[in-house]
Amino acid sequence: FSMLLTADGLAHVSEVVFDIFAYLALLRRSEPERWRWEEERTLANIAWEYADQTPASRLAQQLSSNVGSRVLPVCDLLRAGVVYRAFDAALIKQILSFLTPDTMLMYVGSKKLALAPAPAGEVGGEGQGGGGDAPGAEATRMPPMLTERFYGVRYRVSALAPAQVARWTIGAEDALPPELRLPPRNPFIPTDFTLVERPAADEASAACERIAPTPTLLRSSAGSRLWSHVGTAFRQPKASIMCTVSAPSISADVRTLWLTQLLVSLTTDTLNEETYPAAMASLSVGVSMDVEGLRISAGGYSDKLLEVLALGARSFSAGESLTRERFEPIKALMLDDLRATRYSGPLETALDKLKVVIRTQTASYERLAGIPVIEGATLESVQTHARSLFQEGVFIECLANGNLRAEDALDVERTLRGAMGQPPPLAAPALASTRQRVYSLPIGWTLHSMDTLDPDEADSATVVYWEVGPTELDLKLEVTLELLVLMSKEAVFSHLRTDEQLGYTVGMNTYRAWGAQAVVMYARSGVAAADYIDERIEAFVRAHADTLRQQTPEAFETVRAALHSNLNVRDSNLGEQTKRIWSEIEMHSCRFGRTLELQRALRAVTLADVVELYERVLVRPDTRRKLSVWVRAPGEAVWPTPRRAPGADPLAGAELLDDEGLPAWRAARELLPTPTACNTPPPESCPLHSHDTSAGAVGGAAADARNATSTPVTAG
Numbered sequence: 135f136s137m138l139l140t141a142d143g144l145a146h147v148s149e150v151v152f153d154i155f156a157y158l159a160l161l162r163r164s165e166p167e168r169w170r171w172e173e174e175r176t177l178a179n180i181a182w183e184y185a186d187q188t189p190a191s192r193l194a195q196q197l198s199s200n201v202g203s204r205v206l207p208v209c210d211l212l213r214a215g216v217v218y219r220a221f222d223a224a225l226i227k228q229i230l231s232f233l234t235p236d237t238m239l240m241y242v243g244s245k246k247l248a249l250a251p252a253p254a255g256e257v258g259g260e261g262q263g264g265g266g267d268a269p270g271a272e273a274t275r276m277p278p279m280l281t282e283r284f285y286g287v288r289y290r291v292s293a294l295a296p297a298q299v300a301r302w303t304i305g306a307e308d309a310l311p312p313e314l315r316l317p318p319r320n321p322f323i324p325t326d327f328t329l330v331e332r333p334a335a336d337e338a339s340a341a342c343e344r345i346a347p348t349p350t351l352l353r354s355s356a357g358s359r360l361w362s363h364v365g366t367a368f369r370q371p372k373a374s375i376m377c378t379v380s381a382p383s384i385s386a387d388v389r390t391l392w393l394t395q396l397l398v399s400l401t402t403d404t405l406n407e408e409t410y411p412a413a414m415a416s417l418s419v420g421v422s423m424d425v426e427g428l429r430i431s432a433g434g435y436s437d438k439l440l441e442v443l444a445l446g447a448r449s450f451s452a453g454e455s456l457t458r459e460r461f462e463p464i465k466a467l468m469l470d471d472l473r474a475t476r477y478s479g480p481l482e483t484a485l486d487k488l489k490v491v492i493r494t495q496t497a498s499y500e501r502l503a504g505i506p507v508i509e510g511a512t513l514e515s516v517q518t519h520a521r522s523l524f525q526e527g528v529f530i531e532c533l534a535n536g537n538l539r540a541e542d543a544l545d546v547e548r549t550l551r552g553a554m555g556q557p558p559p560l561a562a563p564a565l566a567s568t569r570q571r572v573y574s575l576p577i578g579w580t581l582h583s584m585d586t587l588d589p590d591e592a593d594s595a596t597v598v599y600w601e602v603g604p605t606e607l608d609l610k611l612e613v614t615l616e617l618l619v620l621m622s623k624e625a626v627f628s629h630l631r632t633d634e635q636l637g638y639t640v641g642m643n644t645y646r647a648w649g650a651q652a653v654v655m656y657a658r659s660g661v662a663a664a665d666y667i668d669e670r671i672e673a674f675v676r677a678h679a680d681t682l683r684q685q686t687p688e689a690f691e692t693v694r695a696a697l698h699s700n701l702n703v704r705d706s707n708l709g710e711q712t713k714r715i716w717s718e719i720e721m722h723s724c725r726f727g728r729t730l731e732l733q734r735a736l737r738a739v740t741l742a743d744v745v746e747l748y749e750r751v752l753v754r755p756d757t758r759r760k761l762s763v764w765v766r767a768p769g770e771a772v773w774p775t776p777r778r779a780p781g782a783d784p785l786a787g788a789e790l791l792d793d794e795g796l797p798a799w800r801a802a803r804e805l806l807p808t809p810t811a812c813n814t815p816p817p818e819s820c821p822l823h824s825h826d827t828s829a830g831a832v833g834g835a836a837a838d839a840r841n842a843t844s845t846p847v848t849a850g
Contacts, residue, residue, distance in 0.1 A: 141470060142463045144244055152302055153311070155235060159304040160314050162230045166223040173320055175218035177415060180324065180435070182216045184370045186707040235302040240294065322415040324437035327371040330537050332364050343367075346727035349533060349715055352543055357559025358530040359812065361719060362543035365536045365711060373436040373536030374712035375443055375546055378720070380427035380529045380568040381560060383522055391497040392504035393519045395423050396511055399464050400456050401449040408449070412442045419446035425495055425570050427529075430550070433709065436537040440545055447553030456520075461513045469508050475501040476587040480595035480765040481639060481658040483587055487763050488597050491582055491796065492650070494571040494805070502587070524557035529565050533719055535712045569722075572650035573803040575601045575759035581788040583664070583764040593637070594767040595658040596667040600751050601759040602651045604807050605723065610735040613697070614743050615651060617736070619644050620700075621685070621693050621744065622678060626655060629674050634777075636662045636670060648721055649808045653751060664764035665784035666775045673777070675752050682745050690741045698736060701729045724812040755787075762788075 135154055137143075143150055188196075200211045210217055279288050304310070332343070342348070349363035385391040398421055409419055417434035419442045432443040490496045497503075530550055534543035551557065560568075586594070602615055623642040631640040637659030645652040657667045705711040718724050725731070750757045778784075791799055 139244070140463060140467055141246070142466075144242075144246060147242055148298065148301070151235075151240070153314075155233075155302050155304055156310050157314055158230060158233050159308075160310055160316065162227070163306075164316060166221075166226040168221050169319070171218070171221045171226075173323065176323060178216040178218055181416060182213060184327070184372065184435075186368075186370075189706070235294075235299045238294075317411065320411045320415055322412040322417055322438045322442065324371070324415065324435035326437040327435075329366070329369065329371060330364050330436075330539050332366050342727070346730050347711065347715070348726040349535070349719075350540075352540060353547070354814075355559065356562075357528065358532075358547050360531075360543060360547050361533045361715075362538070362540055363533070363535045363715060364538070364540075365708060367705075367711070368708050370708065371436055371537050372434060372708055373439050373534065373538045374433040374708055375431060375439065375532065375534050376712060376716045376719075377430045377530060377532040377546065377550060378424050378427050379430065379524075379550065379554075380531075380565060381524055381557075382526055382564050382567055383519075383524075384427050385423070385495065385497055385568070388497045388500055388503045389507050390519070391423070392507040393511060393516060394428070394523070395504070396465065396468060396508055397456075397516050397520050397523075398423055398428070399468055400461065400516065403460055403464055404456075405446060405449040409442065409445055412438070412445070417442045419443060421446050421449060423498060425498060426568050433712075436542070439538070440542065440549060443546065444549050444553060447550045456513060456517060458513050461516075465508060465511065469505065472501050472505050472508065478587075479658070480586050480591060480593050480767065481597070481656060483584075484595045484597040484656070484763045484765045487582060487584065487765070488599055488654075488761070491761065491763070491791070492573050492575075492599070493648075494573070495568075524554050526564060527558040527560035528554065529560040529568075531719065533712065533716050535715060536708050569808065570648045571805045571808055572648050573800060574806050575599075575761055576789070576803070577757065577759055578755070579760045579762065579788045580791055581762045581764070581785070582791045583766065584792075586765055586767050589768060591767050593658050593660045594662070594664040594667070594770050595639075595656070595765045596664045596671070597654065597656045597763045598668060598671055599645065599761045599763075600653045601761075602653065602747075602751050605646055605649055605651045605721075605809065609728075609731050610738060610743075611747070612646075612651065613732045613735045614739050614747050615644055615653070616732075617694065617697055617739060618744050618748055619653065620697050621682065621690075622748075625678055625681065626674065630657055630670060634670055636667055646721075649723075649806045660767075661773060663770040663773045663775070664766045666773070666778065668762050668764065669775075669778060669782075669784055679745070679749060679753055682741075682748055685741055687741070690744075694736060694739070698733060701733050701736075719812060721809065722812050723809040 137150070139147070139150070197211055200206050200214050206214050277290060277292050279290050281288055343366075347363055347365060347367070349361040351359065352362045353360040383390055384394050402421055405419070405421065409417075412419065412434075415435070415438070417432070417438060419432040420430070422429045422431075430443070430446050432439055432446060434442070486499045486501075489499045493499075530547055532543075532546050532550070534546050602611070605612065619642060626642040627640055630636050631638065636657050639658040640656070642653070642655045645654050655671050657671070659667055662670070705714060715726060718726055718728065752758060
């Protein structure tokens with residue numbers, strides 16, 4: 135048995151363990167029922183019949199482990215753990231008889247465990263629970279803490295106190311907690327595994343579906359947009375649903391966002407209990423915060439999926455169902471999480487600050503600002519907030535992917551609106567206020583510098599962001615950027631980390647989200663100050679331009695082939711396919727054939743294109759748009775700067791930006807254009823339709839872009 139504990143649970147480990155053994159006692163007192171075994175066998179058979187494809191390496195490890203055990207016959211190697219051959223009540227009783235406190239090996243682990251010796255008779259020391267001792271419990275001297283030799287982890291190994299074992303031992307006549315009960319029959323076990331077939335298509339359309347599956351826009355109105363894709367590639371009776379519910383009152387400012395986040399945490403706590411039977415039937419549902427609203431998702435067997443979605447939809451619109459009993463523990467847990475932001479590290483702090491500077495919707499990145507909001511929250515204020523969430527109206531965007539008919543997909547929106555009390559459509563200006571946008575940087579160098587949030591932090595960090603421009607203007611530009619980074623990132627790591635030894639965390643990536651694309655370099659160091667890191671990044675950028683110019687045609691073709699291969703990654707399951715399609719919808723680009731289009735654009739890219747983009751974006755002072763975020767450790771001013779020229783000013787040429795001046799800076803900035811392709815049904819996204827569709831042409835194009843279904847996107 136294993137479980138994750140909340141802070142409250144960690145303070146009551148003894149009671150948690152008692153409940154486990156009380157439930158085992160309930161099982162021993164109940165005659166094993168065949169129908170329960172039949173349910174488990176049914177679920178195991180379903181899981182086996184419709185399992186996702188297992189990566190070859192993982193399957194090899196699994197089979198070698200089973201072979202090595204020499205317990206299983208060869209015929210059961212693949213189905214180990216899912217074969218239910220015969221109901222045996224006597225064997226079930228025998229196994230239950232072994233599950234007692236005196237045969238238990240127990241492990242408790244947490245960052246909050248105290249290191250002091252535990253009080254006599256308890257499971258653990260102060261802060262790790264144990265629940266206290268019954269009167270008269272004998273004293274047990276706890277052994278000292280030990281230190282693990284490689285990672286320095288503190289731990290203790292000790293025998294359980296006999297008095298504690300006795301408290302957990304439940305006799306035949308002992309009363310059990312009245313709230314313990316065996317579960318009823320599971321209503322979420324699927325029974326209909328019929329596969330929905332796609333309409334017959336011509337050869338080009340069939341090839342497109344294999345290469346770049348594209349959803350259909352079933353409905354587009356003032357209050358919603360509903361996408362449907364009947365996915366048949368995986369031949370499973372499963373589906374995935376992703377929805378975003380946008381409304382200004384969800385995340386208009388820091389206060390509303392963090393009150394909504396607290397509401398989501400509270401309802402998720404309730405939802406976990408309500409949907410436990412669904413989880414046993416391999417159905418999932420979740421509610422979370424999204425940058426542009428509330429995210430609700432559901433996945434699993436399509437037979438019962440809409441029922442599970444309805445549970446999730448009702449949860450976040452039912453503020454009256456929240457209880458005071460759970461409010462304070464969830465609030466305390468959330469406060470602990472927000473306060474831990476101070477210790478997340480300088481690189482994470484710099485990346486969050488970068489998002490605050492360049493994006494319009496920033497409340498979710500300002501975690502420390504959420505602390506006073508949550509501290510002042512009451513159950514009544516959260517309930518009031520829940521009732522006001524959808525009063526102004528909502529905009530719902532959903533994707534139904536997989537084994538769902540069009541009429542089932544249309545039920546997704548009806549289910550959500552019904553659970554929310556049929557809110558009106560959100561007016562266009564209000565909807566625009568919920569959309570994430572990205573500011574365009576001025577030409578030159580903008581610098582935001584700050585101290586680490588943790589006064590004891592030993593490292594500094596620097597993140598440098600070079601704006602490339604809007605994403606949708608030219609796919610050749612997009613693929614050239616990918617090629618540029620692929621040709622440079624290894625050199626960044628080798629030079630800054632290995633040669634100059636600035637730190638272990640060094641890297642370079644593309645950034646692409648909400649209409650913007652950029653190049654990002656970053657480093658975290660305990661030996662180099664933030665300004666010096668930036669200086670060394672600049673030196674590398676200038677030197678690497680010559681390296682790019684001197685690339686041989688053979689080396690360039692090797693890198694281009696590698697990028698072509700990267701674009702050929704296939705979705706291995708329905709979840710990955712849903713995530714890829716949803717990323718296009720979420721970013722409002724709806725370019726569902728992106729990978730195939732990028733591969734076609736890649737053919738025309740030359741080394742001269744890469745060099746020109748590199749110099750324009752990263753090097754030339756009259757064209758580049760650079761933003762640096764420095765997070766400075768205490769005392770970094772005295773760290774060595776061995777390659778700095780005497781008298782050099784690390785701030786020369788920088789436009790300094792701080793939090794106080796950020797609103798005025800934003801007011802003077804333009805926003806990068808947001809993609810609008812999702813506002814109307816997209817054109818045929820598979821380029822096969824725009825070329826010769828003869829059998830030979832289709833076959834050649836399909837072979838050229840075989841299995842292309844993903845593209846690197848860094849939303850963050």
